[in-house]
Amino acid sequence: MNYSGIGSNSEPGGPRFKVVEFQLQQACNVQCLYCGYEQEFSRTGDYLPLELMERTLVQDLGPCPPEWVWLEGGEVTMDDSSRAYLLQALELIQRLGIRSRINTNAQKCSPAFSRELARAGLSFACVSCDSTDPDLFSWMRGQKSTNSRELWEEFNHNVQGLLEAGITVDLEVTLNRYNTGELERVYEYVESFNSSNIMMGVQFLVATADHIFPLYPDPLTQHQALKNLLERAEKGTVPLRICCCSLVPCRYPDLYRPRKNVIWVGCTCGYNYVHVHATGHVFLCGFWDHRQPLGNLKEKSLVEIWQESRMRQESQVIRPQQCRDCKFWEGKYRCHNTCFAVVHRRTGSFHREAYGLIEEALNERK
Numbered sequence: 001m002n003y004s005g006i007g008s009n010s011e012p013g014g015p016r017f018k019v020v021e022f023q024l025q026q027a028c029n030v031q032c033l034y035c036g037y038e039q040e041f042s043r044t045g046d047y048l049p050l051e052l053m054e055r056t057l058v059q060d061l062g063p064c065p066p067e068w069v070w071l072e073g074g075e076v077t078m079d080d081s082s083r084a085y086l087l088q089a090l091e092l093i094q095r096l097g098i099r100s101r102i103n104t105n106a107q108k109c110s111p112a113f114s115r116e117l118a119r120a121g122l123s124f125a126c127v128s129c130d131s132t133d134p135d136l137f138s139w140m141r142g143q144k145s146t147n148s149r150e151l152w153e154e155f156n157h158n159v160q161g162l163l164e165a166g167i168t169v170d171l172e173v174t175l176n177r178y179n180t181g182e183l184e185r186v187y188e189y190v191e192s193f194n195s196s197n198i199m200m201g202v203q204f205l206v207a208t209a210d211h212i213f214p215l216y217p218d219p220l221t222q223h224q225a226l227k228n229l230l231e232r233a234e235k236g237t238v239p240l241r242i243c244c245c246s247l248v249p250c251r252y253p254d255l256y257r258p259r260k261n262v263i264w265v266g267c268t269c270g271y272n273y274v275h276v277h278a279t280g281h282v283f284l285c286g287f288w289d290h291r292q293p294l295g296n297l298k299e300k301s302l303v304e305i306w307q308e309s310r311m312r313q314e315s316q317v318i319r320p321q322q323c324r325d326c327k328f329w330e331g332k333y334r335c336h337n338t339c340f341a342v343v344h345r346r347t348g349s350f351h352r353e354a355y356g357l358i359e360e361a362l363n364e365r366k
Contacts, residue, residue, distance in 0.1 A: 015306055018272040021070040021286055024048050026278050029078040030105055031142030034174050036209035036287060047085055048278045052297045057096055060301045069093045072103035083113060087120045094121030111161025118165040125162050129171040131182045132189045163195045170241060172201035176215040183229040190238050199239040204246045206287035208345045213361040223247055226255060234259045246338050248355050249328045266334025270315040284315060289345045315340055318350040
């Protein structure tokens with residue numbers, strides 16, 4: 001296979017990433033229903049060495065710094081130790097003049113700590129919000145329903161604190177079979193903050209751990225739920241951001257027509273986005289099968305790993321037969337076969353269409 005031209009995001013000095021995502025630690029204070037991070041690694045308290053992050057951003061990518069650095073866990077705000085470590089990481093990113101984002105459940109992100117985050121340069125917080133029903137909200141986080149009302153009130157308080165600190169907040173629903181009826185209610189909840197710094201996100205499941213496949217809603221239910229949400233957002237007051245949508249544009253073109261307030265995020269895994277695990281392993285995305293890293297930063301630089309990985313090269317050029325001439329493979333929506341992480345997890349290659357594999361998994365559930 002000819003790999004000439006691979007890495008069209010490359011520039012003199014190395015690849016130019018839009019996003020480099022670092023997982024600071026694996027430990028977490030909740031057990032979300034759809035979490036895929038327990039695949040082959042224990043949930044330890046070990047941190048990604050900050051010297052690896054600094055070396056990657058300064059020495060390795062210095063000539064072509066990324067637009068964003070995303071930080072996640074586990075949970076990056078779960079205790080005093082992780083919060084202190086997070087602030088150190090953010091201060092490093094701030095010194096380099098790079099925009100930063102965290103992924104958090106906000107359970108331990110008090111308004112006082114939000115002000116510290118803002119001073120450390122945090123630009124954006126993606127906050128998990130899978131339901132506005134306190135019991136369902138707590139259940140999906142693996143928490144007892146006996147204190148669900150208190151957890152929900154604390155969550156509201158902490159989200160407000162992030163906004164008051166001047167941090168943009170994306171309240172994100174991870175769509176699954178249990179919360180398809182929640183989307184419009186979450187949108188209205190997001191609107192209720194009456195802030196120009198808030199938006200709603202919908203993250204579709206990426207089943208790279210086997211226990212996640214049964215959590216997919218059936219396609220008809222997903223389609224109707226998303227269609228209703230899009231119509232609501234078109235008349236609404238806050239942006240809606242949709243990631244990793246398993247409803248492909250060629251089958252559901254009605255969803256993808258341009259709409260006010262709607263932002264589609266196409267797949268850029270292997271192109272200008274990369275994920276670094278707390279162990280130093282490098283993956284094509286944060287949802288990738290953890291048994292298949294591209295390499296490890298403790299052994300090679302990110303540029304070397306990126307340029308030498310055959311799997312990354314194949315991910316950019318191999319298409320299923322029915323996707324060969326599809327206009328959505330590249331460009332604004334960048335369908336990339338719904339999710340090639342799903343395909344590689346199930347088949348070990350990139351030749352199948354993920355949509356069909358998801359349907360097969362749903363049929364197995366029946």
